[in-house]
Amino acid sequence: MSIWEYANPVRFMRLTDRVLPIVAGLAALALALGLVWGFFFTPDDYKQGSTVKILYIHVPAATMAVSAWFMMLVTSLIWLVRRHHVSALSAKAAAPVGMVFTLIGLITGAIWGQPMWGTWWAWDPRLTSFLILFLFYLGYMALWEAIEDSDMAADLTAVLCIVGSVFAFLSRYAVNFWNQGLHQGASLSLDKKEHVSDVFWQPLVISIGGFGLLFVALVLARTRTEIRLRRASALMARERRVA
Amino acid sequence: MMALLLRDLRLAFRSGGGFGLALAFFLLVAVLVPLGVGPDGATLGRIAPGILWVGALLSCLLSLDRVFALDYEDGSLDLLAASPMPMEGVVAVKALAHWLVTGLPLTALSPLLALMLNLPPGGFLWLLATLLVGTPALSIIGAFGAALVVGIKRGGLLLSLLVLPLYVPTLIFGAEVVRRGALGMSVATPMVLLAAVTLGSLATLPFAAAAAIRISLR
Numbered sequence: 001m002s003i004w005e006y007a008n009p010v011r012f013m014r015l016t017d018r019v020l021p022i023v024a025g026l027a028a029l030a031l032a033l034g035l036v037w038g039f040f041f042t043p044d045d046y047k048q049g050s051t052v053k054i055l056y057i058h059v060p061a062a063t064m065a066v067s068a069w070f071m072m073l074v075t076s077l078i079w080l081v082r083r084h085h086v087s088a089l090s091a092k093a094a095a096p097v098g099m100v101f102t103l104i105g106l107i108t109g110a111i112w113g114q115p116m117w118g119t120w121w122a123w124d125p126r127l128t129s130f131l132i133l134f135l136f137y138l139g140y141m142a143l144w145e146a147i148e149d150s151d152m153a154a155d156l157t158a159v160l161c162i163v164g165s166v167f168a169f170l171s172r173y174a175v176n177f178w179n180q181g182l183h184q185g186a187s188l189s190l191d192k193k194e195h196v197s198d199v200f201w202q203p204l205v206i207s208i209g210g211f212g213l214l215f216v217a218l219v220l221a222r223t224r225t226e227i228r229l230r231r232a233s234a235l236m237a238r239e240r241r242v243a
Numbered sequence: 244m245m246a247l248l249l250r251d252l253r254l255a256f257r258s259g260g261g262f263g264l265a266l267a268f269f270l271l272v273a274v275l276v277p278l279g280v281g282p283d284g285a286t287l288g289r290i291a292p293g294i295l296w297v298g299a300l301l302s303c304l305l306s307l308d309r310v311f312a313l314d315y316e317d318g319s320l321d322l323l324a325a326s327p328m329p330m331e332g333v334v335a336v337k338a339l340a341h342w343l344v345t346g347l348p349l350t351a352l353s354p355l356l357a358l359m360l361n362l363p364p365g366g367f368l369w370l371l372a373t374l375l376v377g378t379p380a381l382s383i384i385g386a387f388g389a390a391l392v393v394g395i396k397r398g399g400l401l402l403s404l405l406v407l408p409l410y411v412p413t414l415i416f417g418a419e420v421v422r423r424g425a426l427g428m429s430v431a432t433p434m435v436l437l438a439a440v441t442l443g444s445l446a447t448l449p450f451a452a453a454a455a456i457r458i459s460l461r
Contacts, residue, residue: 138404139408142401143391159455160391170411178419
C-alpha cells in the first residue's frame with residue numbers, strides 16, 4: 001500500500017470520488033467557522049478598527065497562493081521522474097486555483113491598504129513579489145494552453161515550473177533590495193513569540209485550514225475533470241479511427 | 244562548436260532584421276521615454292538607469308524568437324540534435340551568438356544613450372559593467388524561453404510572457420548597481436548578486452533548455 005497506487009487514474013478516481021465530498025464539506029465547515037468567528041466574534045483592532053478583519057481572507061489566500069506553486073513544483077518533479085499522468089494533470093489543475101488565490105491576496109491587500117496605508121498599491125517587496133508570482137502563473141497556464149500534444153505540454157510546463165520556482169524565489173529576495181517594505185512582518189510564525197494576538201490568531205488558523213481544504217477540494221475536482229477530459233478525447237480519437 | 248557559432252553569426256549579420264534591429268529598438272526606447280516623461284534633466288538622470296536597463300531587456304527579447312525557431316522550421320535543429328555535439332553545447336553556443344549580436348552591441352551603445360538621458364557621471368562605468376555582466380544572463384534565460392516555445396507556432400508573445408518574469412532578478416540588481424553608482428554609493432553587494440545570477444544561469448539553464456528542445460523534437 002503506497003501513495004503511488006493512486007497514480008493509477010482508475011484508483012485515483014475511485015478514491016477521490018469518496019474523498020472529495022468529505023474534503024469539500026470540511027472546507028465549507030472550516031471556512032464558515034473561521035470567517036464567521038473572525039468577522040463577528042473578534043474585537044476591533046485598537047488602531048486599524050474593523051478593517052483588520054480582511055485578515056481572515058487576505059492571509060489564508062496569500063498562504064495558499066505560495067503553497068499552490070510549491071505543490072505544482074512537487075507534482076511537476078513527480079511527473080518528470082515517474083511519468084504519472086495524474087501528477088501532471090494535478091499540476092495543471094492547481095495553476096488556475098493558485099492564480100485566483102494570488103489575485104485574491106492582491107485585491108484584498110489593495111482594499112486593506114487603501115484605508116491603512118492611504119494607497120491602493122505600493123511598490124512594496126511583498127506586493128511586488130506577489131505580482132511577479134501572478135505573472136508566473138499566467139505564463140505557466142499560457143504554456144499549457146499553447147501546446148497541443150498533451151504529454152509534450154506536461155513536460156515543457158514541468159521544466160518551466162522548476163526553473164520558474166528558482167527565479168520566483170530569487171525575485172522574492174531580490175525585491176527586498178530595491179525597496180524597503182511597507183508591509184508588516186509575518187502574521188504567524190512557528191519560531192517567534194511575537195505575532196498577532198490570540199483572539200485574532202485562533203480564527204485565522206481555522207480559516208487558513210479552510211482555505212487549504214478548499215484548495216485541495218478544488219484541485220481534486222479539477223484533476224477529476226482533466227482525467228475525464230483526457231478519457232473523452234481518447235474515446236473520440238478511437239471513434240474517429242474506427243469510422 | 245566554432246563552426247556553429249560562425250554560422251549563427253553569419254546568419255544574424257546577413258539575413259537582416261536581426262542584428263541592427265535590437266540596437267535601433269534600444270535607441271528608440273531611449274528616445275521615446277524623454278518624449279513621454281518630459282525633457283527635465285534631473286528627472287531623466289534619476290530614471291536613466293531604469294530606462295536603460297528596461298530598454299536593454301526589451302531589445303534582447305526582440306530577437307529571441309529567432310534563436311531556435313528558424314532552425315526548427317528548416318530542420319537544422321534536428322540535424323544538430325543528431326550530431327555528436329551535446330544539445331547543451333548547442334544551446335550555449337546559440338546563446339553566445341545571441342549575446343554577441345545583441346548584448347555586446349547594446350553594452351557598447353549604452354554610454355551614448357546614457358549621455359542623452361543625462362545619467363550622472365558616476366553611473367557610466369557601472370552601467371557598462373552591469374550590462375557586460377548582466378546581458379549574458381538575459382541571453383541564456385532568453386534561450387531557455389525560446390527553447391520552451393520552439394515547437395509553438397506564433398510563440399513570440401508567449402515567449403515574452405514566459406521570459407520577462409525570469410528577467411526580474413537581473414533587472415533589479417543591474418539597475419540597482421547603476422542607481423547606487425550614480426549616487427556615489429557602494430555597489431559591491433548588488434554587483435556580486437548580479438554576477439551570481441548570471442553565473443548561476445549560465446551553469447544551469449543550458450541543461451534546462453536542452454531538455455526542453457529534446458522534448459519538442461520528440
